[in-house]
Amino acid sequence: MNIIGLETLVFSVEELEACCAFLSDYGLHCVSQSASSARFEAEDGTAVEIHTDDVAGLPKTDIPSPALRETVYGVVSASVLDEIRQELSKDREVLCDEDGTLHCVDDEGFALAFKVSSRRPLQARPDLTNTPGHAPQRPVNQPGVDPQRPAKPLTLSHVVYFVNNAAKAEAFYERLGFRTSDRFEGVGPFMRPAGSDDHHCLFMIETPPFVRGCEHFTFHLGSGTEVLQAGTQLASKGWNSFWGPGRHIFGSNWFWYFNSPLGCHIEYDADMDKHDDEWAARQAPLSADTSQLFLFTGTAKWVPGGPPPKSA
Amino acid sequence: MAIQRPFRLCSLAELQAREVAGFDPLARGRDALLALISDEQVHAYLNRCPHEPVAMEYRKDKFLSGKRQHIMCFAHGARFEKDTGLCIHGPCLGKSLQRITTHIQDGDIYIDLEELIQA
Ligand code: FES
Ligand SMILES: [Fe+2]
Numbered sequence: 001m002n003i004i005g006l007e008t009l010v011f012s013v014e015e016l017e018a019c020c021a022f023l024s025d026y027g028l029h030c031v032s033q034s035a036s037s038a039r040f041e042a043e044d045g046t047a048v049e050i051h052t053d054d055v056a057g058l059p060k061t062d063i064p065s066p067a068l069r070e071t072v073y074g075v076v077s078a079s080v081l082d083e084i085r086q087e088l089s090k091d092r093e094v095l096c097d098e099d100g101t102l103h104c105v106d107d108e109g110f111a112l113a114f115k116v117s118s119r120r121p122l123q124a125r126p127d128l129t130n131t132p133g134h135a136p137q138r139p140v141n142q143p144g145v146d147p148q149r150p151a152k153p154l155t156l157s158h159v160v161y162f163v164n165n166a167a168k169a170e171a172f173y174e175r176l177g178f179r180t181s182d183r184f185e186g187v188g189p190f191m192r193p194a195g196s197d198d199h200h201c202l203f204m205i206e207t208p209p210f211v212r213g214c215e216h217f218t219f220h221l222g223s224g225t226e227v228l229q230a231g232t233q234l235a236s237k238g239w240n241s242f243w244g245p246g247r248h249i250f251g252s253n254w255f256w257y258f259n260s261p262l263g264c265h266i267e268y269d270a271d272m273d274k275h276d277d278e279w280a281a282r283q284a285p286l287s288a289d290t291s292q293l294f295l296f297t298g299t300a301k302w303v304p305g306g307p308p309p310k311s312a
Numbered sequence: 313m314a315i316q317r318p319f320r321l322c323s324l325a326e327l328q329a330r331e332v333a334g335f336d337p338l339a340r341g342r343d344a345l346l347a348l349i350s351d352e353q354v355h356a357y358l359n360r361c362p363h364e365p366v367a368m369e370y371r372k373d374k375f376l377s378g379k380r381q382h383i384m385c386f387a388h389g390a391r392f393e394k395d396t397g398l399c400i401h402g403p404c405l406g407k408s409l410q411r412i413t414t415h416i417q418d419g420d421i422y423i424d425l426e427e428l429i430q431a
Pocket of ligand 2: 158160216217218255267269
């Protein structure tokens with residue numbers, strides 16, 4: 001089943017204005033906004049939608065807002081939607097709305113939707129590195145750093161769920177053609193759909209029944225440098241870091257997570273590993289050492305010889 | 313006041329006006345505790361979620377749920393009662409925020425720095 005990856009994440013929120021401020025400072029484009037809803041897009045049109053509680057038509061949840069209400073996946077063609085409908089109709093209700101989008105609920109209670117992807121083609125600049133002993137990637141006379149160049153979220157990367165039964169949840173996504181790239185023992189799998197070579201677009205964390213909902217989500221930036229640059233800017237605008245910056249080992253992606261008014265933390269990530277079906281999933285116990293190559297803490301800029309940094 | 317090292321947070325009137333406020337008495341660059349008024353009582357808690365040992369607000373002083381009825385951790389959405397610090401929803405259900413004793417004198421709110429250092 002040719003699912004490409006995340007298309008849209010839909011949240012209900014309590015503080016619409018604060019969420020709008022966060023998502024625009026994060027770097028997304030606000031493409032529509034009303035008193036009760038707003039949509040924020042990355043460069044390729046993948047998006048976060050936020051709605052106040054009272055907006056009609058959101059999938060139901062008993063998690064109080066702010067909460068993830070629906071995870072929308074993009075697929076390559078309408079025939080994939082037929083395959084998904086056939087498979088999932090075996091054991092659950094699958095609704096099809098006027099524009100052909102399928103809606104259902106996974107085994108853990110997460111509302112899912114599937115639609116033909118309307119991602120725009122991405123034209124991003126490459127992150128070129130010069131390494132001694134290797135032909136230079138960046139031509140002579142081309143500076144690597146341009147402070148004016150914004151670090152923009154390019155595309156939705158991954159979402160992470162708290163689940164009560166990771167094995168059962170994994171089996172459900174396998175039915176949709178997802179494969180496990182790696183796993184943390186006793187925690188859960190990193191999974192990628194058949195239409196994506198990204199290490200993961202879904203990670204699940206097994207927790208007791210009272211722990212539910214979205215753990216975090218993230219968009220890809222263009223490089224590790226951009227994660228540091230965008231995170232530094234987000235922090236300087238007053239948003240609080242949760243974890244990072246650092247670099248993961250499974251997936252190799254750079255990370256920086258921030259608390260957010262959407263009820264989960266939100267990450268910047270970049271430079272994730274790519275895999276195909278030849279890859280054999282690794283596993284490791286979850287620990288500080290297995291989850292990151294290194295970890296730093298952001299700090300206000302200062303310079304030797306200059307004035308002391310402004311306190312946060 | 314039987315306090316070893318008193319530290320003045322702010323006046324009662326100021327906290328009433330701000331509803332909830334974070335403080336960084338040890339100048340660590342991040343608010344170490346929050347104080348709020350609930351049922352006309354002053355409450356202060358360590359700004360450390362019982363789920364993961366992180367600060368809970370999403371930005372300066374943003375510790376409350378949108379409808380203001382709970383203290384909230386904006387890492388995973390845990391909710392805490394304002395007057396007990398007990399988590400009533402979220403990954404740390406049943407655990408509590410660590411209370412920091414407050415002392416009121418002449419309309420000002422104080423804590424003991426020693427208690428904060430030990431916390
Ligand atoms: S760290 Fe506070 S709810 Fe998870
Ligand atoms: Fe992540």
